[in-house]
Amino acid sequence: MMKRWTEKKIDNHEVVKQLAESLNVSEEISHLLINRNIKTFDEARQFFRPQLEDLHDPFLMKDMDVAVKRVISAIENNEKIMVYGDYDVDGTTSVSLMSSYLKTLTDKVISYIPDRYAEGYGVSYKGIDTAAEQNIDLIIALDCGIKAIDKVAYAKEKNIDFVICDHHRPGENLPEAVAVLDPKRDDCHYPYDELCGCGVGFKLAQAIQEKLGLSERKVYHYLDLVAIAIGSDIVPMTGENRILAYYGLKLVNARKRTGVTALLEQTKRKSFTITDLVFSVGPRINAAGRMRHGLEAVNLLCENNIEKATSFAEEINQDNSFRQETDKQITNEALQQIIDLQEEDRFTNVVYHENWHKGVIGIVASRLTETYYKPTLVFTKSGDKLAASARSVTGFDVYNALEECSDLIEQFGGHKYAAGLTLEESNYEAFKNKFESIVKNSIDPDLLVPEIQYEFEIELKNITDKMNRILKQFAPFGPQNMKPTFYASHLKLDPYAKAVGKDSKHLKCKLIQDNIAISAIGFGLGDILEKISKDDHLEAVFTIEENEWNNQVNLQLNIKDIRVMTQS
Structure with missing residues (x-):
């Protein structure tokens, strides 16, 4: 699936410089802090040294x-x-x-x-x-x-x-x-x-x-x-x-x-x-x-x-093993239902089967969102009603969309990106159509393309053990403090790059820039090898992590996406 890459740009670079000086850190680290809305010495202290007080x-x-x-x-x-x-x-x-x-x-x-x-x-x-x-x-x-x-x-x-x-x-x-x-x-x-x-x-x-x-x-x-x-x-x-x-x-x-x-x-x-x-x-x-x-x-x-x-x-x-088997089966059935109904061009996915296990429909909704990347609801029978789990894409408030359909819903609750609801079976088709209409008329089409946000461009020579030690102090990671993702350009793959794992789904390689080579893994990116040649200049977005093998710890890039650079 095509993804859009977005840089978290900072308009006033002077702020980056000032914070770097006050903390005695590099401007790269200062940039990362400001991207997390940390702009003063005291805020940085609280960030790096969380205190129960x-x-x-x-x-x-x-x-x-x-x-x-x-x-x-x-x-x-x-x-x-x-x-x-x-x-x-x-x-x-x-x-x-x-x-x-x-x-x-x-x-x-x-x-x-x-x-x-x-x-x-x-x-x-x-x-x-x-x-x-x-x-x-x-x-x-x-x-x-x-x-x-x-x-x-x-x-x-x-x-x-x-x-x-x-x-x-x-x-x-x-x-x-x-x-x-x-x-x-x-x-x-x-x-x-x-x-x-x-x-x-x-x-x-x-x-x-x-x-x-x-x-x-x-x-x-x-x-x-x-x-x-x-x-x-x-x-x-x-x-x-x-x-x-x-x-x-x-x-x-x-x-x-x-x-x-x-x-x-x-x-x-x-x-x-x-x-x-x-x-x-x-x-x-x-x-x-x-x-x-x-x-x-x-x-x-x-x-x-x-x-x-x-x-x-x-x-x-x-229980978890049984859950994994069940959600895999239902996900496959839901994906096939979307294909059979020829609904790939809709702005939403709304699917239903009376025998789907209510306990996994939220997971299935997440799986469908990963595949088609659009607001998704998965319904099943619950007593004499229909119950659903909703999942959304980044930037779109599915809770608000459901609120606009409240005349057709018996009850609902949740968050911006995840919600649950029940409705009468007789209202299913009307709800499905109204939900589609509301999303179609309110969503920014760009939101239907998965976004990878990165901090800034980095040269491979600047990815060092010292930098990694500082990055580890940004943990714990989560929404609004995600693990830093970086961008690098004018890269080459090493000659020994290969697809690994079940069905050769993953890419294992080294990324090379100006004679600097760093090991990398790209989960779900194994097919990239069919699309590039050894002479292509590449660009990639990635996080930096540690890979432990044979009691040795080395830096590794976790590639989120990689593509051939366009000629300018």
């Missing part, structure tokens, strides 16, 4: 004082508390964090994750009925609840209070809960509004701990769960998220939590970056909710006995 006061969040008062009252009065969360990684880590924390203060705590198939996303009537049957006095809802107006009212009729900890966009009205913690509330002036659901739950635990006059450092023990949630929920790796992820990763790699340790052992990796959590750990946690029940993941993450934790982790690993 720089976390914001949790009581700056709207309703935090009310939430803390209600939770402490429940603890002091021996009330029963249900910790309720969604079945994805953010939800299950949130429930694990809050349940584990509250159990250090009271033994009247139960965890609840809705069944993906029987109850669907978010707060459910069944969950509230279960709470009533067990004489629950307070429900703490995490990573969900911001739109549960009717359900919170229903709970109120049963004398059950709600404290909501969410990070999704609120609707026009808020539920009438005791407290609604959501930094995206219009009337909330918390300094950072990009927390994930587990992050909001952490702030509540932090505030309770402070109010009780207990050691704040005790709640830092839960940051491994927060780091897993931050990575898996693809929230910006900036500000408070970056501090939480930085220290959470330290706990992950120190294997401080028994359940997490058992899960990590299934991946066969020794150390973990945020990227590893996203692609190795997150899918395994998700697999429990997709293939069986999200409570299985909570049981694992909260387990302190290593033998039980190992058994749970092995079961979840099996």
